Amino acid sequence: MPRKVIKLGIKISFIIASIAIASIVKTVAFADETPPPIFGDVSISPKFLPDPFQVRGMSGGSLPGNQVVAKRETSTGACTGFVDQKPDHQLELGKKFDYLKLQVDSPEDTTLIISGPGGTWCNDDFDGKNPGIVGEWLPGTYQIWIGSYNRDEYFPYTLKITEAK
Template identity: 55%
Template sequence: MMRQVVRRSHQRWPWLRWAAIGVLGMGMVSLPGIAQFPPTTPIFEQVTLSPGRDFRDDPIVLEGVSGGSIPARQVAGRLDTPTGACLGFVERAPDYVLTLTDFFDYLSLRISSPEDTTLVVRGPGGSWCNDDYAGSKNPGLVGQWLAGTYEIWVGSYRDRAYHPYQIQLSQIH
């Protein structure tokens, strides 16, 4: 089975890109404005999917780097969700923005990384967190998904610890 892999050039320290933008913009923006990033501007990319037709190659694979300095609970707006506790540290901006054009009767979003990672997803209906899905050290969310826009953060347990990861999106049960 062939997998679609979306590769992004990413830095070892993803926050460095934002710091450079802030330094370049200092003459145009006040210092408090530099720290405030638009919540829907992803670090890696925006992805739009429709049930069936966008899954010729299943799973769809996205790559990134986990971690940051913002507590995941702060991004999620809560300590705990029905899918798990909001643990770890993430960047202020989401790693990915996922737009689902229609209702998904089943969609799995699973993280694969050599290190222990955490997950925050914010979208229609609220926020969901997870850190260990199906007995693995990596997170995942599986089930029905409403149409709409979802912000996805992949975190690390330690502040400013960065690890490579893959997001696998699948419609196969």
């Protein structure tokens, strides 16, 4: 076989191998950067990982938040905004948390309603236009609604759950 054909075959094999390796490296490099789930339910216990744990969704609905939970205000704030009848997330806490923070991150004005063991908590504007709830949490199941301040407006958000103070 002529030398040129052998060299060309080696070069082609090298190029194919390089492309294959590059695609594997790219896949591995981005494997840890998968976005948080959308409208996911969460089940955690103390010392959970990753911290913060994140889930995403779209805020808003057509029902006033205070009608959904039959409260106008709680110790953490007014039950404002508009939500869907069904909660956006369910949070299952396997054990008591001495400290846990739930905070919504959205480019627009959102509200937060949480109902579970021990009561109902609402918040608006914890950090700028983003709501949040901080404190001691009992074990059990919590229903979480992320609302928009105005009726029938829907905005993307990330709900961050952390034990860090």
